[in-house]
Amino acid sequence: MSDPILALEGVHAHIGGHHILQGVSLEARPGRATVLLGRNGAGKTTTLRTIMGLVRASAGTIRLAGERIERRRTFEIARLGVGYVPEDQAVLSHLTVEENFRLAMPCESEESARRLDTVFRLFPALKTYWQAKAGVLSGGQKQMVAIGRAFVTDHRLLLIDEPSKGLAPVVVDHLIESLRHMRDETTVILVEQNFHMARHVGTDYFILDDGRVVHGGRMEDLVNDHTVKKRYLGIG
Amino acid sequence: MASRAVPLNPTARGAGRSRDRARLLAAGVRALVLLGFVLGPWIFPSFRAMDVLAKIMIFAVVVASYDLIIGYTGIVSFAHGMFFGLGAYCLALVIHHGGEPRGFHLAVALVLAVGLSSVLASAVAFFSLRVKAIFFAMVTLALAEFAHILGGQWTSLTLGEDGVSFRLPGVLGVGWNGGGVLGVGVDGRLITYYAVLGVSVAVFVGLLRFVESPVGRVIESIRENERRATALGYRTFHYQLLATVVGSAGASIAGVLFAGWVRYVNPESVLGIPVMLNILLMVIIGGLGTLYGGIVGAAFIVAAETWLPELQKAASTLLPGVEIAQRLAERWVLYFGILFMLVVFLFPKGIMGAVRQILARREPARTGGQ
Amino acid sequence: MNALDVAVGQPPGRPVSGRHLAVGAGAAALVLVPLIWIDPTTYLVLTVAGLAMGMLLFLTAVGLTLIFGLMDVLNLAHGAFFAWGGYVGFSVLQRLDALGWVETGSLGQSVGSTLLALAAAAGVGAVLGVVVERVVVRRVYGDHLKQILITVGLSLVMAEVIKIVWGPNDEMVLVPQALQGSYDLFDVVVNRFRVLAVVVGVAVFGGLHLLLRRTRLGLVVRAGVENREIVEVMGYDIGRIFTAVFAGGAALAAVGGAMWAVFREQIHPGMGDENLILALIVVIIGGMGSVTGSFVGAVVVGLAFNYVSFLVPKLALGVNILIMVIVLLLRPQGLMGQE
Numbered sequence: 010m011s012d013p014i015l016a017l018e019g020v021h022a023h024i025g026g027h028h029i030l031q032g033v034s035l036e037a038r039p040g041r042a043t044v045l046l047g048r049n050g051a052g053k054t055t056t057l058r059t060i061m062g063l064v065r066a067s068a069g070t071i072r073l074a075g076e077r078i079e080r081r082r083t084f085e086i087a088r089l090g091v092g093y094v095p096e097d098q099a100v101l102s103h104l105t106v107e108e109n110f111r112l113a114m115p116c117e118s119e120e121s122a123r124r125l126d127t128v129f130r131l132f133p134a135l136k137t138y139w140q141a142k143a144g145v146l147s148g149g150q151k152q153m154v155a156i157g158r159a160f161v162t163d164h165r166l167l168l169i170d171e172p173s174k175g176l177a178p179v180v181v182d183h184l185i186e187s188l189r190h191m192r193d194e195t196t197v198i199l200v201e202q203n204f205h206m207a208r209h210v211g212t213d214y215f216i217l218d219d220g221r222v223v224h225g226g227r228m229e230d231l232v233n234d235h236t237v238k239k240r241y242l243g244i245g
Numbered sequence: 246m247a248s249r250a251v252p253l254n255p256t257a258r259g260a261g262r263s264r265d266r267a268r269l270l271a272a273g274v275r276a277l278v279l280l281g282f283v284l285g286p287w288i289f290p291s292f293r294a295m296d297v298l299a300k301i302m303i304f305a306v307v308v309a310s311y312d313l314i315i316g317y318t319g320i321v322s323f324a325h326g327m328f329f330g331l332g333a334y335c336l337a338l339v340i341h342h343g344g345e346p347r348g349f350h351l352a353v354a355l356v357l358a359v360g361l362s363s364v365l366a367s368a369v370a371f372f373s374l375r376v377k378a379i380f381f382a383m384v385t386l387a388l389a390e391f392a393h394i395l396g397g398q399w400t401s402l403t404l405g406e407d408g409v410s411f412r413l414p415g416v417l418g419v420g421w422n423g424g425g426v427l428g429v430g431v432d433g434r435l436i437t438y439y440a441v442l443g444v445s446v447a448v449f450v451g452l453l454r455f456v457e458s459p460v461g462r463v464i465e466s467i468r469e470n471e472r473r474a475t476a477l478g479y480r481t482f483h484y485q486l487l488a489t490v491v492g493s494a495g496a497s498i499a500g501v502l503f504a505g506w507v508r509y510v511n512p513e514s515v516l517g518i519p520v521m522l523n524i525l526l527m528v529i530i531g532g533l534g535t536l537y538g539g540i541v542g543a544a545f546i547v548a549a550e551t552w553l554p555e556l557q558k559a560a561s562t563l564l565p566g567v568e569i570a571q572r573l574a575e576r577w578v579l580y581f582g583i584l585f586m587l588v589v590f591l592f593p594k595g596i597m598g599a600v601r602q603i604l605a606r607r608e609p610a611r612t613g614g615q
Numbered sequence: 616m617n618a619l620d621v622a623v624g625q626p627p628g629r630p631v632s633g634r635h636l637a638v639g640a641g642a643a644a645l646v647l648v649p650l651i652w653i654d655p656t657t658y659l660v661l662t663v664a665g666l667a668m669g670m671l672l673f674l675t676a677v678g679l680t681l682i683f684g685l686m687d688v689l690n691l692a693h694g695a696f697f698a699w700g701g702y703v704g705f706s707v708l709q710r711l712d713a714l715g716w717v718e719t720g721s722l723g724q725s726v727g728s729t730l731l732a733l734a735a736a737a738g739v740g741a742v743l744g745v746v747v748e749r750v751v752v753r754r755v756y757g758d759h760l761k762q763i764l765i766t767v768g769l770s771l772v773m774a775e776v777i778k779i780v781w782g783p784n785d786e787m788v789l790v791p792q793a794l795q796g797s798y799d800l801f802d803v804v805v806n807r808f809r810v811l812a813v814v815v816g817v818a819v820f821g822g823l824h825l826l827l828r829r830t831r832l833g834l835v836v837r838a839g840v841e842n843r844e845i846v847e848v849m850g851y852d853i854g855r856i857f858t859a860v861f862a863g864g865a866a867l868a869a870v871g872g873a874m875w876a877v878f879r880e881q882i883h884p885g886m887g888d889e890n891l892i893l894a895l896i897v898v899i900i901g902g903m904g905s906v907t908g909s910f911v912g913a914v915v916v917g918l919a920f921n922y923v924s925f926l927v928p929k930l931a932l933g934v935n936i937l938i939m940v941i942v943l944l945l946r947p948q949g950l951m952g953q954e
Binding site for chain 3: 390399529576
């Protein structure tokens with residue numbers, strides 16, 4: 010098996026005096042899509058934010074392709090090739106769709122042009138609304154901007170936080186399609202509550218509970234493991 | 246002054262013996278401070294010293310009332326100097342426009358000061374408190390400047406930049422003389438001193454009671470965690486409004502005292518930005534959220550303002566040729582400013598807060614769990 | 616058909632917003648109503664004077680509003696940069712006058728000395744801005760109470776340092792010859808300096824507009840005003856952008872101070888505080904965080920001040936507060952502010 014592109018070991022994190030992550034250890038391997046599952050408040054989002062340097066890890070190590078990044082600042086981590094799509098369709102709503110993308114592409118390379126084409130192919134609606142303010146888009150379209158924007162840069166690793174949240178099932182299905190495409194080009198770590206999306210996008214999974222990883226493995230095993238699903242995810 | 250101790254930690258149970266001792270000590274210190282103010286004119290029989298003591302008392306009230314707003318609610322108002330000035334002008338103008346000074350003028354001035362400042366404070370709070378803390382700071386700063394301008398421009402009422410000098414009625418008048426006691430002349434000055442002392446102590450104790458009342462506790466809890474207080478069903482706006490009004494009224498009473506003591510007001514001396522900056526320096530150096538810090542802060546700044554210029558004169562005679570040394574010595578406000586910033590950075594709770602923290606740390610086991 | 620089209624919201628349009636109508640009507644009223652009482656010639660003189668004053672206010676207010684919008688910092692030390700700019704401009708003019716450039720000299724020398732004074736003010740303002748942001752303001756991001764207190768302390772300290780360097784008294788400022796006197800346009804006397812002020816103000820506004828709309832830095836700043844975190848996770852060093860914006864704002868305030876110094880022909884250490892309060896009023900009127908808003912607010916304040924000081928001199932200083940209160944009542948977020 011190949012070396013992990015990202016490895017967390019015993020990561021602790023505190024927010025406002027609360028001990029959120031209590032020793033998270035997990036790995037993501039290149040070319041795969043790792044899904045973080047778990048109940049609300051289990052620490053999934055905080056895990057992504059800690060990887061991104063938005064929350065300081067109070068203990069433990071985070072390695073990106075072997076290099077320790079837990080003390081790095083957010084923009085440095087981003088420049089090392091980690092993309093991040095925050096939850097809640099985080100677009101810059103006063104900027105146009107085009108400006109949202111331009112911001113994400115520091116230089117106009119052939120590669121980013123090709124990726125932009127891919128984005129347009131996956132999300133044709135973005136082309137229609139290219140000059141519109143991102144704030145007027147629907148929730149699904151905003152999510153496309155947020156994901157597409159992270160995808161156009163050639164990231165080694167893409168962290169995506171609950172892309173399905175608040176979206177209609179038909180939109181979620183479309184996003185699943187698109188994320189499966191992106192998975193083939195970039196390593197993805199996905200936080201997801203929607204098991205339907207998780208099983209169709211993810212290849213590996215970790216389950217978090219109370220700030221710790223309690224389970225992990227291959228997605229196809231989880232799909233059939235009803236005990237684990239029932240115990241940690243409340244689905245049968 | 247109040248002999249009741251402020252508990253270090255309101256939720257603490259089971260006070261141990263050392264805790265009792267600390268309370269006793271605190272009460273003793275308070276009694277000593279009060280005694281100092283009472284006997285001040287006899288201990289330091291000079292007008293200069295009496296002037297310093299009176300100003301410390303007055304500004305202790307201003308700072309305590311400001312602390313109620315800034316320290317207990319976390320809202321920064323720059324209009325506190327304005328309320329102080331409002332009170333000062335109330336007394337000066339009631340007497341000036343009221344003909345021969347009479348006793349009831351004082352009462353009218355006090356009522357007017359408290360009434361006007363309460364109405365004005367509510368209006369300001371309604372405008373800006375709902376929006377944002379930063380907004381409150383900006384709006385109050387602009388309003389304070391407006392008041393300063395008004396004081397200078399509305400000449401028919403305020404006599405403009407020239408200011409108002411006036412006399413106090415009866416035994417408070419400078420001319421009154423009641424002989425001497427133990428070598429100190431009992432004159433209008435001395436009587437005014439004790440009147441100022443009496444009112445200052447009354448207002449200060451009133452503020453303490455307010456802070457320790459159930460309402461005061463709610464206000465404190467709003468500062469600690471506004472969302473939680475809201476969730477508990479407290480209408481935070483109402484409580485913050487109340488704190489703002491009470492604090493502003495306190496400042497206006499102190500303004501009446503100040504005008505009564507100095508017998509002269511002008512826009513610069515009671516409404517200018519420097520007045521507000523002084524109040525800020527006092528409250529920060531004394532410490533936020535303690536009320537008693539006000540006495541420390543006021544004493545520090547008033548004493549420094551009185552005696553630093555002399556120190557500086559001494560410095561210039563010692564180093565006559567060095568111009569830059571003189572300029573540096575002249576600018577003692579600079580050092581206040583630096584001290585102020587350091588206190589904000591290093592001791593966000595001020596001198597009294599730091600003392601309390603140290604006291605609290607010395608008996609950690611006894612304060613019980615929260 | 617693509618599944619996403621189902622979720623397509625309203626196509627983007629530009630609804631005629633009531634806000635723009637109201638602002639337009641208010642502006643028209645402000646500009647035209649005084650004509651009822653003022654004869655046209657005087658009116659034009661007052662209008663130019665009002666615009667010039669507005670532009671000088673804009674130079675301070677714009678930094679304040681950008682710093683607030685981007686970093687969520689109310690910088691009460693901003694007036695101190697203005698005062699420093701005034702003193703630096705004053706010193707430069709005095710040095711150059713010793714060379715015979717300022718009050719005598721050729722047109723080129725006098726224009727050159729003006730530009731040098733403004734450039735020096737901008738340079739000192741920018742350097743001070745970098746130092747202040749790195750050493751002081753950076754430590755208090757996210758804590759409004761501390762920010763307010765620290766920047767008040769800072770303004771006190773910076774004003775005191777002015778007194779140490781230049782002395783505590785008022786100083787007379789030399790006015791470059793090219794700026795003395797006035798143009799005579801159809802019987803309307805237009806002070807030369809006021810023309811320069813309007814030119815500089817409009818140029819700064821236009822330049823900022825281009826910078827914000829047409830450059831990557833501007834794009835990053837606009838994005839940062841809305842959401843700092845998204846900008847950071849895209850790999851931009853927001854800390855450096857903060858420093859740059861803070862320094863830029865400080866430089867503009869310093870230029871404003873230098874121009875004010877020449878305009879008033881006099882400076883004093885407290886000039887920063889006075890200007891800060893006017894700039895705050897401008898920012899509140901225009902809407903916090905909006906560059907266009909502070910431009911509009913500055914023009915409103917400048918014009919209103921001049922018209923009213925002609926019509927009802929006593930009211931002149933209070934009229935700004937009055938406008939501020941009215942705006943707060945009708946639109947608490949300011950004319951151009953976002954909800």
